[in-house]
Amino acid sequence: MVPPQGYRWWYVDALSDDGSYGLTIIGFIGSVFSPYYKKSGRDLPLDHSCLNIALYGKNGARWVMTERGAADTSQARDELQIGPSAMRWDKERLIIDIEERDIRLGIPWRRRVKGQITLTPEVLNAHSFKLDAEGKHNWHTIAPRARIEVKMDRPDVSWSGSAYLDGNHGSEPIEDGFRDWHWCRAHAGHDVGVIYEGNRRDGSHFASALRFDRHGTPHEEELPLVAPLPPTLWAMKRQTRADRGHASVIKTWEDSPFYARSALSMRLFGKQVTAVQESISLDRLINPVVQFMLPYKMPRE
Template identity: 60%
Template sequence: MFSPYYKASGRGDPIDHSCLNIALYGPNHRWVMTERPGADVSRDARNLRIGPSGMRWDGDVLEIDIAERDTRLFNPFHRPVRGKVRVMPEALNAQSFALDPREDHVWQCMAPRARIEVKMDEPGVSWSGNAYFDHNRGREPLESGFRAWHWSRAHMRRGAVVCYEGERGDGSVFASAIRFDRNAVPDEIDLPAIASLPRSRWQVERRTRSEIGVAKVRRTWEDTPFYARSELSSKLLGEEVVAVQESLDMRRFASPVVQFMLPFRMPRRTA
């Protein structure tokens, strides 16, 4: 959905603009976002391959095999990024949520709670912990449907809470807070108070929801001219929580300057 090549093509065949995005943070940071043509993509109901990497459902476990190279800006060495990720949903949710009245943009939280095992050969790091698995789809470009959005997800002692809000392309706003129980059954709850956050270094506006209207940025993982991803501490439903939060400014994304910069962050392999 962020591909400059897909946009330039007139948005014909999305399969011809496929990639596996990997972001590793910390001392062994890596960034992978190599776009590949449709000839390098194969898929069926339980398998998806994009170039040398792929993912498959093995029973109830999603296995992701990574065989890529670092595409981070200003890194001339393109270091190998190889390993395996296993995502184990605690339960699956089949319900989707429309983000606009015409249902041009739909979000589905497939696994609000999951466990993850990461074993990377290059760089040599591994860990396990909490995970989350969702999906977005749409019938029009994101920059046509939205000006900005803010999203966050927090694991709770029982279930998870997802907050989603933003401004649509026509200027209308939307906001919701959804609690998922341990069986992934969704229930819309009253919106907590808005908790303003400091802008990112690129001055992207950030916002979240918190029971006391106050939240703190613990770490900023991704900071780009139009997108920021952060780790927060806040309070939801009486619980002190650690949340993952993202903010997206689609007006900046659509600007000629950002469109010019994107290929440096997202190269395309033609064969």
């Protein structure tokens, strides 16, 4: 169970084998970005749940992040039901059933988003990591490497590719623990590299470079050099780490006042890779202007 003031999320990202499509899916209980959860006092995390779906591609781009209350949310050991959508384990596969409506700024009508996504882990990792000394924020890479099958009816898009699955949980608001962070993952040959670094609210810095081997075992590696990236249109600072300190942006997937997600080309652990990268500013998130804007991007049902 998620405690009052706390949160839990499960995160999937994927790239199609041909490089034409990408996606991220995040199931939230106690949505860390929700202005409604913040205003409520954060006493009932289950009452602020959502399935965030972002589909990327020339003909398949969609954005979904509709928050739902406790009456429309249920959690079991192997299933999370949020409204008409669900994430559930079926033996060794994670199946995500989607029945939502998309969100487009300035357009009042919302298109249907419907389909099923199946993620099959290739390797699993049993180790989780504390992101702060007191263990108030924790991160677990569940399946560093996986295969994914995407079968969408609305939009009419089907593809397969490589994927990644992790989860985070905490016992206090995320902005109480952190000022910002940069995160990046990439499949590098038989291994998976994950770079995670940022600044905690107490002023301390954290940084790690993990390599998950073909058995899913994490190994701490020497941190590569900082690879600066150009700021986004919202002037979001973003960076990663890479061999020789160089990375280039293939495509900026998300550009918001406090968050950016990108696909990168770079070398990591001696391999040329395509990486998924995110940068977030929690200082920007709690800015009153941003809090005023958020309901337009993440309505509450």
